[in-house]
Amino acid sequence: MTSTLARIRDAFDSAGVTGRLHALDIDSGAEIGAGADLPVVTASVHKLCLLIALHQQAAAGRVDLTEQIECPPAGRTLGPTGLAAMLDPVRMSLRDAAYLMMAVSDNTSADILLERVGLDAVNDTTARLGLTHTHAVHTFGRILATIRQDAGPGGPQALTDPYVIARLRALDPARTNRSTPRDMTRLLAAVWRDEACAPEHCAAVRRLLGLQVWPHRMASGFPFDDVHVAGKTGSLPTVRNEVGVIEYPDGGRYAVAVFTRAASTAATLPPADAVIGTTARIAVDALRAL
Template identity: 80%
Template structure:
């Protein structure tokens, strides 16, 4: 698929980003690799690993997803969405916290769940699933604290300075939560084949991924009413990521992981967001063009 790889690299370059991608036909196993084994910063993509750990514990009887949890107003993990942006105390179930964590990437909801599940359990889950290059070092609050510490007295305003960006531990896979594109598609494939959780819990996870509200990254590459995109984004200064599964009405299912880093530190870069959808579409089109696709449909 050298032609597709060339198109990917051209798209990334035109958007002003470097990109790493892995795409996988969930059923045939055919794949497309462009830096798939390079370590990448997961940012909020790691919430998917937490979600899987949560549901595996529920399946084992270690917790009840309807269990109610208190979230006081003070001490919340910062963020622009969900509980992180709310002002009053809240009481809700673990599964509703998971809904906020996945649909609007709520950092507070994620850390409340982490306090219940445990960071070690998240890492044990990824290890058990064979994701040998995936590891969480920090809670989401701790991760954001490293950004504040490394930014120094200039605070958020300093994050437009390339020298400040260059010293952020949160952007170094060796010093923060990390994975590879191939590990992430392996996880997605296991979820869609009910190999990561029981069928009941796998269906619940797939439902939440399908409810994510952000249409500007991976979903932008598939503007069709009959193509379903389920995914999880991740963002940090200069970083824009998404992993997800694209399902076609003919039964084709494709796991795609795209991780990018922009040359510009600007917070708003529509081209950098959109190229995730463009890259995913290039990869899926290449996979669908393979002979294995025709065999599955009974054509070849």
């Protein structure tokens, strides 16, 4: 185990990031952690908590997932994907908004669902599941608003300045949406064991996690046709995260959470993305060897 942790830490160092990781064998309970209980900024990883809260409300009859919603162009939460990037009015169901939120991390869809579900319900959900270090403070639009405010008049270009990065509230776990790697693997395990909500709703959550389109982080560590990776990324300036479950054809299933902060302020940093897959693979290989 010591050599595994050394390899994980070396990989983070080589990629120029500070990394926190927890990996859990969902069935045996065997685990590996590197900073697993330290607070981390979740960014869009917190959309998983929102998704589970939505499905808990649907199971209780408080939300109809087929309900149609109208989304005009004005007032959409900023973002490069999904409704946030569309130009025309859209009509869709709540469950299709949840698909966009998870598959392409659409911020507008997330905030539409948050308006329906409520931050308090998201926090109640994580508290009932025993995730004592997981808490939502802001909507996704509000997180982006704090970045604009904290960056000041320099706009997006200011985010290349390490001094500006250092003052962003969105990058401080004490002042934004937060969790720990261990809390996130516990949440994933509850979904895969049908414990997070009713079994049919856990199946729906698993389906959406499996439809995420991004292959450059956790999935990059498992380039096999018969290994399935279902996950959710999260990104902010210098922050690159992913939590997910890796399923092997022999039935092995492993929840992994990796949270990183890069020393570089570059928006495009392939080694920092790839190390999420590299360290997840190191951890899963070690669990499979036990």
